[in-house]
Amino acid sequence: MEPGFWIAPLVGGALIGLSAAAMMWLHGRIAGISGIFGGLVKPTAGDFAWRGAFVGGLVAGGLLMLLLTPAAFENTADVGLPLVALAGLLVGFGTRLGSGCTSGHGVCGISRFSPRSIVATLTFIATGAAAVLTVRALGGA
Amino acid sequence: MRQLTMFLAGVLFSVGLALAGMTQPQKVIGFLDFFGAWDPSLMFVMVGAIAVNLVLFRLTMRAKGPVYAPRFQVPTRRDLDARLIGGSALFGVGWGLAGFCPGPAIASLPTATPRVLVFVGAMVGGMVLFHAVERMRQAALSARREQATQS
Numbered sequence: 001m002e003p004g005f006w007i008a009p010l011v012g013g014a015l016i017g018l019s020a021a022a023m024m025w026l027h028g029r030i031a032g033i034s035g036i037f038g039g040l041v042k043p044t045a046g047d048f049a050w051r052g053a054f055v056g057g058l059v060a061g062g063l064l065m066l067l068l069t070p071a072a073f074e075n076t077a078d079v080g081l082p083l084v085a086l087a088g089l090l091v092g093f094g095t096r097l098g099s100g101c102t103s104g105h106g107v108c109g110i111s112r113f114s115p116r117s118i119v120a121t122l123t124f125i126a127t128g129a130a131a132v133l134t135v136r137a138l139g140g141a
Numbered sequence: 142m143r144q145l146t147m148f149l150a151g152v153l154f155s156v157g158l159a160l161a162g163m164t165q166p167q168k169v170i171g172f173l174d175f176f177g178a179w180d181p182s183l184m185f186v187m188v189g190a191i192a193v194n195l196v197l198f199r200l201t202m203r204a205k206g207p208v209y210a211p212r213f214q215v216p217t218r219r220d221l222d223a224r225l226i227g228g229s230a231l232f233g234v235g236w237g238l239a240g241f242c243p244g245p246a247i248a249s250l251p252t253a254t255p256r257v258l259v260f261v262g263a264m265v266g267g268m269v270l271f272h273a274v275e276r277m278r279q280a281a282l283s284a285r286r287e288q289a290t291q292s
Contacts, residue, residue: 012161013189021197028207057151062248090235092267098228124233131237
């Protein structure tokens with residue numbers, strides 16, 4: 001680990017926190033990506049535009065960073081497409097059932113000291129670690 | 142103006158994710174690899190995000206309401222239930238397998254790589270599946286209620 005390895009994550013995290021705070025200040029909403037995106041998958045009337053604008057911003061920001069620093073999107077994790085598909089399915093289903101993901105529970109919820117979000121975050125970090133351990137034990141990446 | 146600020150919040154979020162290393166699945170998997178070559182760097186993402194959001198959230202709550210909406214919509218539930226824990230557990234498994242959570246996966250769409258496209262497609266599929274299951278559950282519940290009132 002090189003000496004300043006924590007600086008970029010800390011600054012990036014601060015920007016995420018700033019964006020989430022702006023969402024609350026301007027729109028009174030929790031910046032939970034799975035919830036905002038989920039509302040696009042199952043749209044209700046009058047609720048589509050702001051969700052679309054935010055998700056559009058996510059994609060545009062990704063494009064901007066891809067042009068500025070392509071290395072930020074390097075994917076060297078050796079995971080085959082069938083496993084990626086299973087993972088996506090679990091993430092989609094699980095975040096809707098559990099009412100949130102890393103952003104809604106992990107960032108916004110913990111900042112509010114929500115007991116539900118703290119338990120949710122500990123749970124998905126624990127099962128995430130178990131998944132990594134299992135893949136490694138079975139001889140994967 | 143409303144939608145523009147929403148769009149800009151999305152851009153800022155995405156730039157933060159990419160800068161933080163969240164759009165590199167190997168880093169996420171490394172962070173979750175507590176019993177192997179643990180990569181602590183993503184812990185600082187949470188520290189930075191929570192520190193900033195914690196302070197600004199408290200300041201925001203002093204206002205009467207948000208700028209562009211009638212009121213703050215903050216979740217109020219405090220109970221723990223099986224759906225919260227089961228859902229989070231499933232999500233964590235998917236997160237650990239692919240190294241993607243929803244935000245970074247969507248931010249990575251412009252790369253148009255097969256892994257990102259398959260992940261986001263399957264994630265949409267998982268959400269559609271959840272909504273279908275939920276609809277069936279609601280229908281079964283209301284049928285049972287109807288039966289109970291008739292007998």
